[in-house]
Amino acid sequence: MRFPEDVPTLTDDGVTLRAHTVADVQPAYEICQDPEMQRWTTIPVPYVLQDAAHFLTELIPAGWREGNTWAWAIEYDGRYAGTIDLRPEDGNVGEVGFAMAPWARGNGVMTRALGLVVRYGFERGWDRVTWRAYVGNWGSRRVAWKCGFRNLVTIPAGGVQRGVRRDEWVASIARDDVPEPQGNWWRVPAIEADGVRLRTLRSTDAKRLMEACNDARTQEWLAGLAKPYQLEDAEGFIESRQENLASGEGVTWGIADPDTDELLGNVSVFDLKNRIDKTMGEVGYWAHPDARGRGVMSAAVRCAIGHAFTPVEDGGLGRRRLVLFAAEGNTASQRVAEVNGFTRTGRERAASPGRDGTFRDLHAFDLLSTDRLPGSGR
Ligand SMILES: CC(C)(COP(=O)(O)OP(=O)(O)OC[C@H]1O[C@@H](n2cnc3c(N)ncnc32)[C@H](O)[C@@H]1OP(=O)(O)O)[C@@H](O)C(=O)NCCC(=O)NCCS
Structure with a gap:
């Protein structure tokens, strides 16, 4: 030419x-x-x-x-x-x-x-x-x-x-492919309600994240976390959130103090590409030790649920059903599920591996978008 x-x-x-x-x-x-x-x-x-x-x-x-x-x-x-x-x-x-x-x-x-x-x-x-x-x-x-x-x-x-x-x-x-986006690329909306702020995790959160994940109770209930959980682990986790969004797998928020923006915890809705049910999601969370016992996680999970049940066309995750699991003995986590209207559906036997080679039962909860949510008038 x-x-x-x-x-x-x-x-x-x-x-x-x-x-x-x-x-x-x-x-x-x-x-x-x-x-x-x-x-x-x-x-x-x-x-x-x-x-x-x-x-x-x-x-x-x-x-x-x-x-x-x-x-x-x-x-x-x-x-x-x-x-x-x-x-x-x-x-x-x-x-x-x-x-x-x-x-x-x-x-x-x-x-x-x-x-x-x-x-x-x-x-x-x-x-x-x-x-x-x-x-x-x-x-x-x-x-x-x-x-x-x-x-x-x-x-x-x-x-x-x-x-x-x-x-x-x-x-x-x-040539024959439709020139449209394939799969979801989720965003992390900032949500502020009931005394908590949900926002994107940032590299400056790494130290607080490390502290939270090194805490004895976090380590006990989340046996998959590295032990000790180091700053590099926290940085790697924050970095990997972008891939999680881009691949459509899940959304993770940092829970922050609305006044100081300090990291108080983490809440995620994940497994959004579940092989069998692409309309479900699982809720997971942990709180920094100094943020526990004052309703932070209950409020944060409420915000996450609202976003999860919002239709995709309105910027949400378009979920129909959410599940949540808490190990036998983890009373605080089970309470977060209950106050948010989750139904206890049963017990998965010996489903939660511990660090000592034993397995605890897992309490299973679910919440449907059609359920009446506490305080929502629905
Ligand atoms: C990559 C590049 C070409 C994009 O150009 P651009 O004009 O910003 O592209 P567009 O505006 O069409 O789209 C960019 C999209 O990426 C998003 N984006 C930009 N940076 C992002 C980031 N770090 N993380 C996630 N999304 C990002 C934007 O928000 C926008 O998406 P949206 O419209 O849905 O909000 C430009 O950044 C560039 O020239 N970079 C340097 C050279 C380069 O990287 N070339 C490509 C080599 S493979």
Whole structure:
């Protein structure tokens, strides 16, 4: 194809993909100074003006002429805002790559740009488009998810960045796939009621989280926790919450003091992709020792239940049924279930492993969205 004459212009709702021009060199150079760009792409570091000039005025035109890379300038709000490219590979498959100026991020621009080039790839006869990103690039993963990329896998050391191997996510979309998000990507809504605040867990909560999970009572009732539970364990747990949301598995809140924002505990609704019943969820929690005995967890679970039973279209988890388990002897936890209207459905025998190799019975509770909730008037 000839450059720039044959470069197709693609548009969608305020976003235009067009051939690059010399005028894009300076803004492209500026975008490449962004630390996020350097962190998540393979651009040279340091990145000089000459790199941008070489890329835009030599490599990109050559890519179109030789047919090995089709790169478009993304124009948004009347300005050059980034670049997106398709790289054809053998067998009607190709890969996509993209980057956006910091000022233009978070406006859905890349989502529209990606939708356009995926459609273009299929029009040019591709059967599949592949997306890759280094593990941890959540913005990129969300763009791909929104455009219908699916079957995400993690390949340890699958990518290479400036000579260093990095873990990589890979997902793809096929010609016949519906270009819509697959599965839920949950959010963590901030909820404040009855003297507690539920919010996202943050890295600054790690110390309080470690204290809570090292506490003798927490260790006794949650035998799966590392012992001792170290700061790295707490940091790893906080970090892993994002994957939990993105994969649709569950939602975890930090319970915080509404005045000081200090972490008081943790409440989760999980198992949201249960193999047999995708409308159920399990409630789990622990409280920091200095927050126990004053109704914090009962209030927090009430908030979590409200969100769990809210329909997905209204921003909730759309659950029909919640379950909760508390081990024999864990009176406080059973009380939290009862005051929140859960029904005791039975006892699972020898179901809760202890650290000493013994197994305790588990008390099972459930709550249906149609149940009358305490204090709710329902
Ligand atoms: C990745 C990148 C292209 C996204 O561009 P963008 O214009 O922000 O994309 P969009 O606005 O279309 O969508 C971004 C989505 O990701 C979400 N997002 C951004 N950062 C996120 C994060 N850290 N965690 C979770 N979601 C995140 C945004 O909220 C938005 O979703 P929403 O519209 O549902 O709220 C941009 O951040 C970028 O250029 N990063 C540096 C280069 C890069 O990483 N390129 C991709 C290499 S694989």
